[in-house]
Amino acid sequence: SQQGEEDPQALSIQEGENATMNCSYKTSINNLQWYRQNSGRGLVHLILIRSNEREKHSGRLRVTLDTSKKSSSLLITASRAADTASYFCAIGSSNTGKLIFGQGTTLQVKP
Amino acid sequence: DTGVSQDPRHKITKRGQNVTFRCDPISEHNRLYWYRQTLGQGPEFLTYFQNEAQLEKSRLLSDRFSAERPKGSFSTLEIQRTEQGDSAMYLCASSSALGGVGYGYTFGSGTRLTVV
Numbered sequence: 059s060q061q062g063e064e065d066p067q068a069l070s071i072q073e074g075e076n077a078t079m080n081c082s083y084k085t086s087i088n089n090l091q092w093y094r095q096n097s098g099r100g101l102v103h104l105i106l107i108r109s110n111e112r113e114k115h116s117g118r119l120r121v122t123l124d125t126s127k128k129s130s131s132l133l134i135t136a137s138r139a140a141d142t143a144s145y146f147c148a149i150g151s152s153n154t155g156k157l158i159f160g161q162g163t164t165l166q167v168k169p
Numbered sequence: 170d171t172g173v174s175q176d177p178r179h180k181i182t183k184r185g186q187n188v189t190f191r192c193d194p195i196s197e198h199n200r201l202y203w204y205r206q207t208l209g210q211g212p213e214f215l216t217y218f219q220n221e222a223q224l225e226k227s228r229l230l231s232d233r234f235s236a237e238r239p240k241g242s243f244s245t246l247e248i249q250r251t252e253q254g255d256s257a258m259y260l261c262a263s264s265s266a267l268g269g270v271g272y273g274y275t276f277g278s279g280t281r282l283t284v285v
Binding site for chain 1: 233
């Protein structure tokens with residue numbers, strides 16, 4: 059399956075701590091993307107990393123990609139209560155732009 | 170442009186009825202995607218369009234489901250003879266397709282369907 063598998067399924071941390079979420083996949087990829095979803099809402103694109111990139115940063119977000127291990131991680135530094143949401147990795151394996159989403163990690167940041 | 174719009178936000182229907190959802194993508198985006206999401210799960214791919222052409226349909230999309238994107242602008246997703254198992258959030262997303270490399274999606278807020 060192309061679907062990303064995310065770990066952990068749920069994560070609870072205190073405000074100010076860092077949160078790390080992992081995504082593993084089985085096929086070759088064109089790109090890997092991370093999205094955030096607040097309860098009952100649509101998904102918001104966070105960051106895209108291409109298969110020839112190893113690391114990208116966006117504000118407090120850091121994404122790494124290891125194509126040899128077929129895995130990616132999303133690090134949120136200095137977390138805030140507003141970061142509480144579900145986070146999904148999405149695999150882009152062709153030039154069609156189609157994405158296959160993982161099951162997500164639910165992050166709770168306690169104030 | 171205010172992003173991707175979906176209408177309605179909520180729909181409650183009786184089993185066996187037909188429902189139709191509308192999605193208005195970002196005007197510059199030539200790709201449009203439909204996904205379905207149930208509680209606690211990630212979005213599942215249903216179908217996608219490049220301009221007006223429907224290029225791929227998931228096996229999840231039974232013959233009761235049909236999608237259109239006339240003139241490559243807005244899209245509609247119709248479910249005929251709804252079943253309780255169709256209850257889900259239906260998400261629409263759009264993206265541009267330049268250079269053949271994936272771009273991030275912009276999602277709408279979704280249509281929540283409840284079949285009773």
